[in-house]
Amino acid sequence: MKVLILAAGQGKRMKSKIPKVAHKILDKPMINWVIDVAKEITDEIGIVLGNGKDLVKELLDENVKIFEQKERLGTGHAVLCAEQFLDDNDILILYGDVPFISYHTLNTLVEKHLKDDNSSTILSVRLEDPTGYGRIIKNEDKFVKIVEEKDANPSEKQIKEVYTGIAVYKGEQLKKALHHITPQNAQGEYYLTDVFEHMEKVGVVELENEIEVMGINDRIQLAEAEKKIRKEILKKHMLNGVTIQDPDSTYISADVSIGPDTIIYPQTFIYGKTTIGEDCEIGPLTRIKDCIIEDKVKIIRSECELSRIQKNVSIGPFSRLREGTELQENVKIGNFVETKKTKISCNSKAQHLTYLGDTYVGKDVNVGAGTITCNYDGKKKNKTFIDDGAFIGSNTSLVAPVNVGKNSLIGAGSVITKDVPDNALALARSHQINKENWVLKRNSENVEKGV
Known part of the structure; x- marks a missing residue:
């Protein structure tokens, strides 16, 4: 199994000189959320970069293979830029701006793909407002195709089940299919979604928690995404026996581990790969990053x-x-x-x-x-x-x-x-000298001088 991450988008709506995938969520660059979950799947990871590639490279491990998309001609073209990474191994494609996908979900997707011997297996989700997403078209629960938003007719736009962009493929079949797609669509781009029409057997796994596939395109979505994932992280810790007095003012990143009966007071920020033991008191007004903290420690402000x-x-x-x-x-x-x-x-x-x-x-x-x-x-x-x-x-x-x-x-x-x-x-200081009545003499002299 290989993982290919698409992260070449310009991120124009971020209005930033920093590449979109380098923006941080809970003090961790967006792309590193995706890289970390990919590492749980395989050691063979590739990434397609474009805008601000040099800045993103600094965030990556040396063993991540880097490919460049010099022209923005669509997601299908992005995968073609990494064609040499494709072989007879199955390949999972992820997106650099979809940071919250979990190992559990990806493992379920891969297991379904292998069990059913699919050419490709798609991860879908049902959204109340599916605007902007490709709709999954089915015939009696069997996959037919994916229609992008700009190419969908009014009836297709009513479909709630959408393509998340995440899918696993048989490598050789994907490689062949990429050479059959064309830019004959409203965007004039090579859609990765078009490859499914050239696959022998396509399966679908429906995701329940839509937070996992939240895409981030602007700073409003960045803030909303952080708020939602922060709530999920805090909930996990509280269910594991940690007291968090004020969840609204507490920020804990995904890689943090906290022992039971520890109390986290308001206005506390815990980031990086921090581990905190049992029976600790942390905060208020405290910031911790990449620390190892054992039991019964108190840290305040x-x-x-x-x-x-x-x-x-x-x-x-x-x-x-x-x-x-x-x-x-x-x-x-x-x-x-x-x-x-x-x-x-x-x-x-x-x-x-x-x-x-x-x-x-x-x-x-x-x-x-x-x-x-x-x-x-x-x-x-x-x-x-x-x-x-x-x-x-x-x-x-x-x-x-x-x-x-x-x-x-x-x-x-x-x-x-x-x-x-x-x-x-x-002792390393001057000897003390006391001059008796010195102040009285000075004052007397000042009076005589009229000072």
Whole structure:
């Protein structure tokens, strides 16, 4: 089995310099929704590109075979542009702007195709308003042909069952049929739908959930599509034991996994391939992307990306975990703390106004308010190592590369530029000078001067 995805359309109604299939739904490009479901069917995936092909290429895996449709002469012509991809394997054709088709539906379609030994098997759906879709013409429930909207007569336009564009074919028969179609129609294009008239046996599988075949042609449809699929995703999580306090303000992408008894508070955005364990509390006002979060984690009003968070960790409010952050069990990250490429070990805490970049923090470490790891020297990033049990006083600057020893203590306000030994007290600040009665003398002098 092969999969060919048609994604060469200009997408004029999007009114965008970005190709239509590169627009995002729940922070994931439209084309990647289709690619991901295709991967569940086969490793042999091809795609036909046209408008903005270079931008779309950047979104694709290296093993996806790319073909180009230089002229927009219809869907049949698009498939012909990938003729070398067609062989004696069955081939499933999908569309880059129909992102919500499910593996279950495609698997049902393929199984029907193989079981009935069809030349082609079409996926259809019944719509209350079928305007714009090709109508499926039948004779006593047997497929006859597909008539496109612009070529349909008034009687045919009353038919509710329409062609979704998705179908599976015997590769060699499709290849031969493509050379028999002509552009003799209202659009002057080579319709892929015309190949069915040259197929020996065509079957039809009717889809129940029309959301799966929603096409997207403009930004209104893009917003409507996201709203509908978001509702489906949230429903799935709630039925699996996740509490979502306000579905209207919660955004969770399709690849996210959440354990039971986790609570998602309002204004929360969870994207990418994030996994969240059981008994967590996420939000409100929180954004998470591509993170691994274990059980009993609390994240409030914070941002986390490309990070790993172990059990019983507390984050926020107003924390920012950037890529490469790893928090081990019982860590506490508080308000206005930012981390990047940093590992913080068990039972350590940085609770106020801190930046930790390119840093290792050992167990049972206290990082005081206002601490900064100065990791960039203007040319390269340098690392800071803080060993177990260290106490970093407030308003400390650790100028990397630097090592802070086990159970050492750094006095508040220090600028540390040299390694600190185990069990040492480090102070790096000027001596305090108190000048008694200085203010009174200054005021007296100002009076004499008439100031």
